[in-house]
Amino acid sequence: MKKLTKNLQENISAVKEILPQEDVLVFPFSTAGGTDCAVVYTDGITDKNLLGEQVLKPLSAFAGKAELTALRQALFCPEVKDGGDLEECASGILDGDCLLLFDGIEESTLLGVKTLPARAVTEPPTDVAVRGPRAGFIEDIKTNLSLIHTRIKTPALRMKNLSVGKQSKTKVCLIYLDGIADEKVVAEMSDRLNKVEIDNIADSSYIAKILVNKPFSLFKQCGTTEKPDILCAQIMEGRVGVLVDGSPIGLSLPYVALQDFQSSEDYFINPYRATATRLLRFLSLFIAVYLPAFYVTAQLFKIQLIPTSLIFTIASGVQGIPLSPSLEMVLVLFVLEVLNEASIRMPKYVGYALSIVGALVLGDTVVQAGLVSTTAIIIIAISGICLYTVPNLYETTSILRWIMLFIAGSIGTYGLILFTAFLLYYMITDDNYGVPLLSPLSPWNANDNKDALIRVPLFFLWRRPKFFKSQNKRRLRHRE
Amino acid sequence: MNKISARQLCLFFSCMAPVGKMIRLPSILSEQAGNGLLLSALFSASLQLVVLFALLKLSERTNLSFFALVENTFGKVGKGIFSALFALYFVWAAIYPLLEQKSFVQSAFYDTIPAIIVFLPFFLFSAFACMKNLTAIGRSADLSAPVFLVSYFALLALSIPAGDIAALLPFREISLSKTALSSLHTLNWFSDSAYLLLFLGHFEGNKKTTAKVMIGYAVGTIFVLLFLAVFFGIFQSIAGRQNFAVTKIGKYHRAIGTMGRVDFLFAYALSIVLIFYSVIPLLLSVESLTHLFGEHRLALSLAVNGVALLMVFLFNYRSELLYSVVNEKLFFLFLLFADIIPLCTLFFRRKSRA
Numbered sequence: 100m101k102k103l104t105k106n107l108q109e110n111i112s113a114v115k116e117i118l119p120q121e122d123v124l125v126f127p128f129s130t131a132g133g134t135d136c137a138v139v140y141t142d143g144i145t146d147k148n149l150l151g152e153q154v155l156k157p158l159s160a161f162a163g164k165a166e167l168t169a170l171r172q173a174l175f176c177p178e179v180k181d182g183g184d185l186e187e188c189a190s191g192i193l194d195g196d197c198l199l200l201f202d203g204i205e206e207s208t209l210l211g212v213k214t215l216p217a218r219a220v221t222e223p224p225t226d227v228a229v230r231g232p233r234a235g236f237i238e239d240i241k242t243n244l245s246l247i248h249t250r251i252k253t254p255a256l257r258m259k260n261l262s263v264g265k266q267s268k269t270k271v272c273l274i275y276l277d278g279i280a281d282e283k284v285v286a287e288m289s290d291r292l293n294k295v296e297i298d299n300i301a302d303s304s305y306i307a308k309i310l311v312n313k314p315f316s317l318f319k320q321c322g323t324t325e326k327p328d329i330l331c332a333q334i335m336e337g338r339v340g341v342l343v344d345g346s347p348i349g350l351s352l353p354y355v356a357l358q359d360f361q362s363s364e365d366y367f368i369n370p371y372r373a374t375a376t377r378l379l380r381f382l383s384l385f386i387a388v389y390l391p392a393f394y395v396t397a398q399l400f401k402i403q404l405i406p407t408s409l410i411f412t413i414a415s416g417v418q419g420i421p422l423s424p425s426l427e428m429v430l431v432l433f434v435l436e437v438l439n440e441a442s443i444r445m446p447k448y449v450g451y452a453l454s455i456v457g458a459l460v461l462g463d464t465v466v467q468a469g470l471v472s473t474t475a476i477i478i479i480a481i482s483g484i485c486l487y488t489v490p491n492l493y494e495t496t497s498i499l500r501w502i503m504l505f506i507a508g509s510i511g512t513y514g515l516i517l518f519t520a521f522l523l524y525y526m527i528t529d530d531n532y533g534v535p536l537l538s539p540l541s542p543w544n545a546n547d548n549k550d551a552l553i554r555v556p557l558f559f560l561w562r563r564p565k566f567f568k569s570q571n572k573r574r575l576r577h578r579e
Numbered sequence: 580m581n582k583i584s585a586r587q588l589c590l591f592f593s594c595m596a597p598v599g600k601m602i603r604l605p606s607i608l609s610e611q612a613g614n615g616l617l618l619s620a621l622f623s624a625s626l627q628l629v630v631l632f633a634l635l636k637l638s639e640r641t642n643l644s645f646f647a648l649v650e651n652t653f654g655k656v657g658k659g660i661f662s663a664l665f666a667l668y669f670v671w672a673a674i675y676p677l678l679e680q681k682s683f684v685q686s687a688f689y690d691t692i693p694a695i696i697v698f699l700p701f702f703l704f705s706a707f708a709c710m711k712n713l714t715a716i717g718r719s720a721d722l723s724a725p726v727f728l729v730s731y732f733a734l735l736a737l738s739i740p741a742g743d744i745a746a747l748l749p750f751r752e753i754s755l756s757k758t759a760l761s762s763l764h765t766l767n768w769f770s771d772s773a774y775l776l777l778f779l780g781h782f783e784g785n786k787k788t789t790a791k792v793m794i795g796y797a798v799g800t801i802f803v804l805l806f807l808a809v810f811f812g813i814f815q816s817i818a819g820r821q822n823f824a825v826t827k828i829g830k831y832h833r834a835i836g837t838m839g840r841v842d843f844l845f846a847y848a849l850s851i852v853l854i855f856y857s858v859i860p861l862l863l864s865v866e867s868l869t870h871l872f873g874e875h876r877l878a879l880s881l882a883v884n885g886v887a888l889l890m891v892f893l894f895n896y897r898s899e900l901l902y903s904v905v906n907e908k909l910f911f912l913f914l915l916f917a918d919i920i921p922l923c924t925l926f927f928r929r930k931s932r933a
Contacts, residue, residue, distance in 0.1 A: 142821060308761075400689050400690060403840040403843065404691060404839050407836070511688065511689060511697065512689065512849075513688040513698065516847055516850050516851060517854065519851060520854040520855065521703075521724060523719075524711075527719060528714075528718070540722060542584070542721050543586065
C-alpha cells in the first residue's frame with residue numbers, strides 16, 4: 100500500500116493519480132503560521148459551508164507550530180480521524196469526507212463534512228400503521244442509524260460497520276445488543292459479509308442473499324422492515340439488525356416465518372384484537388393460496404366438497420363456458436397478475452384508468468362474452484385481496500398460488516395435500532442460524548407462542564423468545 | 580442435531596400414531612372381532628405399552644442408541660446384520676400401510692377411481708423426507724398435534740350424533756378367540772415400539788420422559804378406542820365393509836346437506852398427518868442403512884423409496900393377497916421386531932467391549 104510522504108505537493112499528486120476525476124477538487128491554502136496545507140474533497144457530496152467554517156477558517160487563523168496535534172486541535176470539526184494510507188484516503192474522499200494534508204507532516208487527516216441529498220423521514224408505504232410510530236427508514240444509513248439510536252439508548256447497543264462491494268464499497272452496519280444477541284450469529288454474519296466478493300451492493304436485498312443459508316429457497320429467509328420501531332423491537336428480542344447504505348429496507352436475522360404475520364400495530368392495540376387480526380391474516384393467506392386451487396379440484400375431482408345449492412349456482416354460471424375450470428382460473432389469474440404488475444409500474448393517473456378498464460370493462464365484458472364465469476372472477480378477486488393482508492409474503496405466496504393451481508388441475512386433491520405436506524416438511528427442516536423457520540410452532544415452545552400467532556397481554560411477555568438463544572432471558576419485571 | 584424431545588415423542592404417540600389406525604383398521608377389526616374390536620385393540624395396545632415401558636426404562640439407564648447396544652453385544656458384524664434386518668423390516672412394515680393409503684387416496688380424494696399415477700408423487704415427498712434425520716420426525720409430530728386434534732374432534736363431533744355405542748354390547752357375545760386372532764392379525768398397526776427402539780439414544784431418557792411417553796401412548800390409545808367405538812356404533816353389522824373410516828363416519832351429520840362434505844376437509848387435514856406418519860418407517864429404514872453404508876442419505880433414500888414404489892406397483896391389484904401374507908401369515912415378524920427384539924435389548928451390553 101502506497102504511503103504518504105512529508106512533501107505536500109507529492110501527496111497531492113499521488114492522490115490525484117488515484118482519483119483523476121474532475122469532481123475531486125484540491126484547495127491549497129496556508130495557515131497564519133505559514134504552514135502550507137491542502138484539502139481534497141469530492142464536489143457535490145462535501146458540505147462546503149462546513150468545510151469553510153470548521154476547517155479553513157480556523158486553520159487560516161492558526162499561528163502555532165506546524166505539529167499535527169496542534170493543527171488538529173485548531174479545527175472546529177467534531178469528526179476528525181486518521182486518513183491512513185493513500186488507498187484509505189481515496190476511499191474516504193469518495194465517501195464524502197475531506198482529506199486534509201499539511202506540508203512537512205506525513206500523516207493525513209479525514210474530516211467528516213459529508214452532505215447528501217436525502218429525503219425526509221416519512222411513513223413507509225409498505226408498513227402503514229393506524230396507531231404507533233410512523234417514521235420510516237430512508238436511503239441514508241446515518242439517518243437510519245440515528246433513528247435506531249433514538250430508540251435504543253443502552254451502552255450495550257453495538258454497531259459493527261463493514262464495507263461490502265469491491266467497487267461500490269457500500270457501508271453495511273450490523274446492529275445488535277451485547278449480551279442479548281447470540282454472539283455466534285453475529286460472528287457468522289460478519290464472516291459471510293467479509294468473505295463475499297461482489298462488485299456492487301445495490302440494495303439490502305443483495306446483503307440478504309449473502310446472509311441467508313439457502314438463497315435459492317422459495318421461502319423468505321430474512322426479515323425485512325422499513326420501520327425503525329420494528330427493527331428495534333426485533334433487536335431487543337435477540338435478533339441482529341442490518342442496515343445498508345442506500346436502502347430504506349432494514350434486515351433482521353435469524354428469521355422465523357411467523358414474524359411476517361405480526362404488525363407493529365399489534366403491540367399498540369388490545370391484545371384480543373391483535374390476536375384476532377393475526378389469525379385473520381393467517382386465514383386470509385391460506386384462502387389466497389388455496390381457494391382457486393380448491394375451486395378447480397372440487398369441480399374436476401370431488402364435486403361433493405361443494406354444497407349442493409352452490410353446485411347449481413356454479414353450474415348455471417359455467418354453462419356454455421368453453422374453457423375447463425383450471426384453464427378458466429389460469430386465465431383470470433393471469434389477467435389479475437398483469438393488471439397488478441401494470442398498475443404498479445404505470446404513472447399514477449393512468450393507473451386509475453387502468454383500474455377502471457381492468458375491473459369494470461374487462462371483468463364485466465368477459466363474463467358477458469361467456470369466456471369466464473362470474474364465480475371464477477369472484478374467487479380470484481377474493482384470493483387477490485387476501486394475498487395483500489400479509490404483504491411481506493407476497494412474493495412467496497403468489498408463486499405458491501400458481502403452483503397449487505397447476506397441481507389442482509393435474510393431480511387434484513391428493514396433489515394439493517401432498518404438496519402441502521411437502522411445504523410443511525421443508526419448512527420444519529429449514530434452519531437459519533440454528534433457528535427453525537417454523538418455530539415456535541415446530542419445534543413447539545409455549546413461551547414463544549405467547550407472541551406468535553396469538554398475542555397475550557404485554558405483562559405476560561416477560562421472557563425473550565427462547566429460539567434466539569439469548570443469554571439475557573428476561574425482558575420485563577415488575578418492581579415494587 | 581439428531582435429537583427428539585420427550586414432548587415430541589409424547590405427541591408422536593398421542594397425535595401421529597393414531598392416524599395410521601383410522602383408515603382400514605376399524606373395518607378390519609370390525610370384520611374379524613365384531614363388537615370385540617375394542618378389546619382386540621386394547622390388547623394390542625397394552626402389549627405395546629409394556630414394550631414401550633421396557634424401552635423407556637432402558638433409556639433411563641443408557642444413552643446409547645439401539646445400534647450402539649447391538650455393536651457392544653454382537654460386535655460390528657452383528658451391528659451390520661441388525662442394520663440390514665431392520666432396514667428390510669421397516670420397508671416390509673411400510674408396504675401394506677402404503678397400499679392402504681393408496682386405496683384411501685383413490686377412493687376418498689376423487690369422485691371416480693383414478694389411476695395409480697396420482698399416488699406416485701408420494702414417493703417424491705418420501706424420498707425428500709427420508710434424507711432428513713430423526714429431528715424431522717420430532718418436529719413433524721409438533722406440527723401434527725394441532726392438526727390432528729382439531730380434525731379428530733371435528734370428525735367426532737360430526738359422527739357421534741349418528742352413532743349408537745350400545746352396538747358394542749352385549750360383552751358376553753364377544754368371542755375371545757376371534758378377538759385374540761384379530762389382535763395377532765393387526766399387529767402391523769400396533770408396532771410403534773419398533774420406532775421407539777430406533778429413537779433410543781436420540782432422546783434424553785429419564786423418569787419424566789418415561790411418564791410423558793407412556794401418557795402419550797395411553798392418550799393415543801384412548802383416541803383410537805373412541806374412534807373405533809363411534810365407528811362401530813354408526814355402522815354396526817356393516818362396519819366391516821366401510822373401508823376408509825375417516826371419510827365415512829362424519830357423512831351422516833345434518834350439516835353435510837347444507838354445507839357440502841365438510842368432513843372431507845378434516846379427513847384431508849388428517850391425511851397430512853398420515854403422510855408424515857407413513858414416511859417414518861421408510862425414514863427409519865434409511866437410518867438403519869446409514870449404519871451399514873455411511874451417511875449417503877440421498878442414495879439410500881432413493882434406493883429405499885425405489886423398492887417401496889416397486890412393491891406398491893407389484894401389489895397394486897393384489898392388496899388383499901398382500902394383506903393376507905403380511906398380516907395373517909407373517910404377523911410373527913411384527914411380534915419379533917416390535918416386541919421380542921425390543922424386550923431382548925434390555926439384556927444387551929451397555930458397556931463397550933473395548
